[in-house]
Amino acid sequence: MSVVPEDASPSRLVDARRWSLNGATARRLRADRIARWTVSAGGLLIIASILGILVFILMEVWPLLSGATVRVARIVSLPSASLLTLLADEHRTFVAGLDTAGSLTVLRVEDGEIVLRQPLIPPADPAARSEHPSAGSAEAGATPLTLLDLSSQPTRGIVSASTSDGRVAIGRVRWPVTFDAQDRVTTPGIDPPVVVPLDPSGGPVAVHAVHLGEEGATVAGQLESGALAVLRRSSRENLLTGEITESIVRGEIPLAFRLSCLTMAPDGRRLYGGTADGRLFAWPLSGATLGPPEEARTAGGGITALALLIGGQALVVGEADGALSVWFRVPREDGSYALQRIRDFPPHAAAIRWISSSQRDKGFLAMDARGGMGLYYSTSGRTLWTGEAPVRAPGALAFSPKADAAFVTGEGGLAELSIRNPHPQVSLRALFGRVWYEGYGSPEFVWQSSSASDAFEPKLSLTPLLVGTLKGTLYSLILAIPLAVFGAMYASQFMHPALKNYVKPTIEIMAALPSVVLGFLAGLWLAPRLEQVLPSLLLMLLILPALVLLTGWAVRSLRSRIAARLPVGMEVLPFTVSLAVGIWFCIELSPFLESLAFGGNFPEWLTATTGLAYDQRNAVVVGMAMGFAVIPIIFSISEDAFSNVPQNLVSGSLALGASRWQTVTRVVFPTASPGIFSAVMIGFGRAVGETMIVLMATGNTPIMDWNPFNGFRTLSANIAVEIPEAPRGDTLYRTLFLAALLLFILTFVVNTAAELVRQRLRRRYAQL
Amino acid sequence: MNLGRDDRTRRSERVGESLTWLCGGALAFNLLMIVAVIGFIGYRGLDYFWQGRVALCRLEDGRRLLGEISGREERPPTPGKTLEMTGRLQLRVGNRDVTGAGFVWIDDDQIAEISYPEDALLLERLEWGHFYGRAVELRRGDEVLARGPDEVWRAFGPLHEEKVARREAIERLERGEIGDINFEIERLRLAGKRLARRDLSPDERALQEAAIAHETKEREAQYQVLADRLFEERESLAEEQLVMETADGERNAIAVGEIVRAVRPNAMSLLDRAGLYLGRVREFVWDDPRESNTEGGIFPAIFGTVLMVFIMSIAVVPLGVLAALYLREYAKQGVLVRTVRIAVNNLAGVPSIVFGVFGLGFFVYLVGGSIDRLFYPDALPTPTYGTGGILWASLTLALLTVPVVIVATEEGLAAVPRGTREGSLALGATKFETIRRVVLPAAAPGILTGMILAMARAAGEVAPLMIVGMVKLAPTLPLDHHFPFVHLERKFMHLGFHIYDVGFQSPNVEATTPLVFATALLLVLVVTLMNVAAIVVRNRLRRKYASSAI
Incomplete structure (x- = not known):
């Protein structure tokens, strides 16, 4: 059984394997190869499909920003005189118009009959x-x-x-x-x-x-x-x-x-x-x-065409020099209205002769005297398509009722243009910028997607939602960062190890609490009660730290005498008790404070003195609930960062005579700070995408302000609220996919940055 | 100078110590919050099942109210007048069908007297919620079976038991035989539609159509028979009536068959109360919801959650393990794999709602829509798979949790000592054999940890499911005795969504909040236990390899 030859160079090994092959071994090797292929292919496939999520969402969003496609469906030559004004039926089977003889004529589009x-x-x-x-001067028969x-x-x-x-x-x-x-x-x-x-x-x-x-x-x-x-x-x-x-x-x-x-x-x-x-x-x-x-x-050398968009609020004005603009009647301060030029479209080369507005949305077609055509959309200010009329000397223009076709007549006959224009309402400016909507006094950021009628102008600005997202995140981080980072610092540097073994799993459990439960508590229990005891929050800010200091001092002075059994690093236990007492005290005191300082009703006082609205489900409630959800994440990661600071640094600092606190603030904290940064980033990512808490604990009104006592709507809650109602492939549907994409990218970038920082930190620790 | 330096040192130490305390305070605050939240949910959740006493409040204006004290509110003092707190009591008075409101608030100073009458009777009904009152008589038609609170109470017990048995029989009938026939009729309808699309000779078609029509007629006849029986049975439920008197003296007749449970809370011993408590817990866990989810049990929600998590695990564990095996064992370690690892890691941080959106677009509309067109064209335009369902929800959550499994498995694989692998390889095992027989068993706790964490996350996740398949009330469970037994396309109920729905969409928030607390407690318990299990398994794993990796 001399299996392995003496010079075991790789090639010889292979040879050795070959000559010892029998049936069973061959099977085993085959199985090994198959397993390798299966695992590799499967693994790659799974990873690819995970990343495919991003691709799929991108694909759903992509059509939003593409323009309209317009192609000539047919040109039919008209038997007699050209039509001078046009109408089309809903199904594009007939057009009607006045011919040069003054007769109302209905033609079949198919053959011009x-x-x-x-x-x-x-x-x-x-x-x-x-x-x-x-009129009777001309006798019958003649014109x-x-x-x-x-x-x-x-x-x-x-x-x-x-x-x-x-x-x-x-x-x-x-x-x-x-x-x-x-x-x-x-x-x-x-x-x-x-x-x-x-x-x-x-x-x-x-x-x-x-x-x-x-x-x-x-x-x-x-x-x-x-x-x-x-x-x-x-x-x-x-x-x-x-x-x-x-x-x-x-x-x-x-x-x-x-x-x-x-x-x-x-x-x-x-x-x-x-x-x-x-x-x-x-x-x-x-x-x-x-x-x-x-x-x-207007400045365009004379008005040559006027048309109202659907709803009758916006006026499209075409001018002699080819200028094309949209006008609204804008309310002025004294209650009167003024005609105001709202937005301009790229000018045509010749005077605008015909404007035909869509009966479906705020889009319109314009054609100039030389046959230059354009398809525009008022709200988004988009030029969706421009081109030349397919007939010479155009005489009339009509948008089909479903806005899926246009008809042009001219010397060459009747041309039918079929239009595919799925998402005209959306442009980067409409999504993120201020838009002057019909009936508004000035350009604004508005999200209002539901439409009761075709004349409704969907307002799809993502900005209020982005602001809402950041607002919720901000208020939750204000609560979470100090509590989590300082708590982690204490847990890793000062706390008794025996206690630490319990604290860390407890915090992990905190991370696992379903957000729907937190949202329920915040929205249904906390929000109405917080309204009653708001002043106590202010009180707590002052009293709780003082109480902690007092307890610490008491414990220290007692330790020398009676409480020697409480080891250093166990102060947390008495702190918990004193904090509980303090919170209870503040809540009990709240009504008195409210009646003394705030006239008995804080929300009313707030509105009366500062003009800020008070909403029961507000950013403070969300901040507390979402802060609760974010604390364990920031805590765990920063605790890791603190604990992994190499012991020799700490020992060195202490050996040089620095106190424990000095060591922590001057050595441990700066060394661990990238880790804390990444902890905050990851907490930020979690807060940005949190859905249930904000859905349940805010009023979900897409308003834009930073008032802590007002509600807001976040991107994620907006998706949850609106996507069940959005028909597939519709503009709203895709816009919500865009919101999801934004969330994806935002969290992915933030998390990646945090992860890279953390890896670098780990390498640095390894070098120290 | 030395002295001054000492002073400064001491002062800075003092300051340092105080700041340390403040940090400790932050930690203490965190701990307090978690304990308070869990304790509060626990208290309110467990309190839901407890039967308190029924109070009879006599008001100053002579009105009388009977009900359970369900809350108290302190009112802040009015400025400029007194600094004294006033308060008001919340009384759950039930009798929604009589008074319209299930709850009333009474100011403290209006109450003249509160008593707890022994004969106060609480009825839990199938409809209209609780009824509080006093039993007057029990009658069948015009015949009076018993009169007076005590006599009625004695006669009621056996009668009610019989009615409950009958109600259960009706339920069985509805679910069982009638359900089967409906299922068959639907199947025949689809068969008929399928026939219309098939390419058949006219004779053949006529033959088959006749067969289907015949069978349909037969089924419908069977259905009619059963429906009649059902109607009769239902009638019999209302045969006997319990005449109740409200606190105000108004009389109300309630069909005995409509009563779920009758108790005399003020006459109960502690043991009785404990028994009632357990009975209510049983009802909560095993029964179907009543009154649009605001009463009764949450069994379908528990079942839906469990089944969804189960299906998800079937999908996520093999996929996650495969991906982790590839990343750790087969892929060439380099920049690319590191990048992929970071990407997978970060995917765990992508908001769950994004996965929901993806699930809707990809699974429901794209894949589900295609399945419908290919395999269920007869049912269109009613979508079968082209709408939210338990399968899509499970797969969406699988995507959401696959990073958790990958990360945990990788950790488990990395913890297997090099020596163990090399030993196996040295004994002539192939790489695959080594992985299968040595590495994977050793990494099993890691995989298990990942699986448990994934399940815990899935059980608590709601946002993506709102989009891809949950409903507030699913008429049928996704699992039953009709072929193919597991109906992956069905919508389902979920504990988390139940909390959201009942807590926020219900018209009677005051009445349902306790139920939501109980549901929340259950959810928190499930999720917490899973997490504790994961922590324990992980710690074992760490200890095991800490000792063997010498």
């Missing part, structure tokens, strides 16, 4: 003719009149035009959908047009605006005389007789300038106008009466 066609103003309208002889200003309101399917004979005509297209077995069938229909005589003298109406509601129609326009006229026609049905009474009111104010554009708010309560010399007006409108306007000035 005309499905319906009807003159907007009925040609044989004897009433109209008799009322307006000027009876010219349509001057054309517009469309895609939300309601309304197309309108003003005429050269003083009338305004409103046509309405409906797209009723029926289901034939499984297939959806849209059958477009045109309502009988509403024709309203705006100018009794029959002069041309250069610009107009309409509002068609349930109760009637409101029409506004500038007359030849320059006057701005409003006519409101409402019909009311008598419930008893079924008789319909129609009432017409008309109002007019003189204007000294000519308007270039006019548009009406979707509720018919306000009229916006722009002039060719760059003036912008907003008139309040009640019934048919116009109030005094708010006025503002």
Whole structure:
């Protein structure tokens, strides 16, 4: 059995193994190889998949910041004249518009075939003719009149035009959908047009605006005389007789300038106008009466297009030099409103001619006279896409109702652009900067994600949540750092070893207390009681340290006589007792202090004297609960750092005559300080990500202030509150993933830094 | 000069000593806090089961209130008037169906007299919570079975026992046979949908459809029979009625079958109370919750927690051990492995909610959604795996706790002395054999420590689970007698979430707080015991290798 040859060089060893191979050994070696591969592959896979968490979250967040993709879905050549104003149905099967002959036409998008066609103003309208002889001057067959200003309101399917004979005509297209077995069938229909005589003298109406509601129609326009006229026609049905009474009111104010554009708010309560010399007006409108306007000035060489975004609060203004801006009516201090330019978009190369706002969100499309197009989003201020219109000499532009397509007509026919625009609301500025939201007096940081309607503007600023996170962390660390670090210093340097064996596991148990239990105690038990005894907190700050000193002194002076049995380093036990007594004393004293110094009610006093709000579930409560959760972490790590300071350093210091305390402060503490730093960092990481405590012990209101008696909302609590409601792939969903990513990165970076510091410290200890 | 130096030294020593005391004070404060918190939870949690006396309060205005004193509040003195404390009592008066409020506050100065009548009767009911009052009579329909508090009390016992047995039978019927039939009907519905998708000849299809329809009809007929029986049984529960009189003299008839437990707290001996205490603990641990979790037991929550932790351990231990083996035994030690180790370590510090978000996006929506499309297309659009469930919750927690297992296992592996390995290798064992037969057994306590710590963490973690699978009230347990027995896709209840939900989402916070304390105590106990176990195992491990590594 001479197995190993004498020169056991590696190669010989291999040989030796080979020649001793029998079946069993071969199997064993194979098993060894398989195990090696399995473990390596499995281990690598597990580690990769752990790190894959980060990748997955990143992938979910990524689409947030990508722009819109717009591609030409089709171009169909139109059989006859081009359309001058456009509407589209929800499913992108039909478009409607006014053609050059003044007819309301419905086309099938697929092939451009005309499905319906009807003159907007009925040609044989004897009433109209008799009322307006000027219109009747052209005999039947020829173009009876010219349509001057054309517009469309895609939300309601309304197309309108003003005429050269003083009338305004409103046509309405409906797209009723029926289901034939499984297939959806849209059958477009045109309502009988509403024709309203705006100018009794029959002069041309250069610009107009309409509002068609349930109760009637409101029409506004500038007359030849320059006057701005409003006519409101409402019909009311008598419930008893079924008789319909129609009432017409008309109002007019003189204007000294000519308007270039006019548009009406979707509720018919306000009229916006722009002039060719760059003036912008907003008139309040009640019934048919116009109030005094708010006025503002633009610098772009004249207003060429106006459109209101969904909700009717934001006005998009296009100007002759291509400038594009969003305006709000901003409340001023005296209660009045002023038109204010809120944000600008990159200018186009030519005058903006058409603006079509989305019916889904605060986005809009703009097109200039040369066919340059852009897709923009108001809240985030994002330019999502720019490009050229796919048809020459564009004549009209429409956003589809679902905001997933746009239609452009021009000489080349009708072009359908399909738009994929998943997350327009989000930009870095909208997430982290101040944003001027509709209805706000100034730009602010706001988190308000829930949306009741499409017109709601989701406010997705993460800043208040970040501030809330830091606020909660700060208040908990204020409590935790001194208690944990000094406690650890005492435990490692001064405490009796026998006691230490109990203290360390106790602190470990403290670390293991589920945070939901702490949150419950803080939110349901501590918060209401703390409100009653708040002054005692101030009292405790003073009394407790004094009491500790007193106890220490008492123990020392007693030790020489009776208490010799209490060894040095066991002072903690009497301290615990005296602290308990002290806390009880402070709480008992609190009502008296409150009635003496704070008028009997601290929260009221606080609000009255400092103006700070008092919320029952506030940062102090969270600070105490989360401090409790963080203390054991900081304690354990700093205790390690203190205990691992090489003994020779301590001995050397003591040998040179330094006292115990001097040694600790001048030698041990500086040596261990990197370890303490990393302990604090890790505690910080824990506090930043803590969810249940803040969820339960704060009111979760995303407000931004540092008032310790007010609540807040943290990133983590925000995720817990909102993600169950967020549909998958939605902007809110991804924004919450972004919040998770922020938490991940924040804690990962902090922990890594702490870990590196700790490793370096360990190496340094090894060298000492 | 020497003297001055001595003085300075002495003074600095004095100052040093005082500052030492302050540090000691900090430590003492920490210890006090932990003791106070645990003691407080323990006290309030255990107090939940204790039956106190029932007090009859006669107020100055002549009203009478019957209930348990559940709290007292000192009111701060009004400024400028007196410095004397006034207070008020909180009385749990129950009878929510009669008075609307389960609790009342009474100012001290309103109370004229407090007495503890012997015949005060406390009823725990299936619905509407406690009833406090005096028994007047026991009747079946119009027939009076007993009259007067004592006679009723004697007659009530046996009758109630019978009703409880009947109620349990009903429950068995509901859960057992009716549950089975519902399960079958659902299965048939899905089979029908599956059939619609399959490529079959018309004859074949008609045949199978008829078979399914026939079976469904049969099941429905069976269901109807059982439902009728159930209805009858339920009726019989309400046959006898206990007529109660509130403190104000208002009479109320309560069906005997609706009563969970009836006690006369003021007539109980200490032993009776202890028995009641144990009975309530048993009920708490083993029974289902009632009244939207605010009463009854928390068995489903305990069961859900245990099962989830169990499934998680099945996932996390092999994975963690494998990764640790690779890192410690197979990987080439270098910068890369060190970096990976730091990364894994730090993953333990990443907030749990982040794992929850990941679990939702990855497990629930991506993996679960795909499973649904591939294997459960019949049930769509109702998601099967594409929604939160116990499997996803367990896997999410496994990810969360895998660093704990890796770190503990690595520590265990590192503690195995080099000599032991080399001995094994020298005897001709391959590396794998050495690891399997020598290293792993020696490192077992380390692995065990890691596993226990992981389980403790998982048991106490709530935030990620809120996102990936917990519900406040799960109708069915994730484990039952229907194939395949373990239903990993089901939602489940969890102790930690129970605390959050009952404590914060419940409409009647005052009534539920004691229950939440009891739940919290249970959770704290479980988690603490696990941690203590881990500490003990770890200390053993350390001692063992401290002695053998010479």
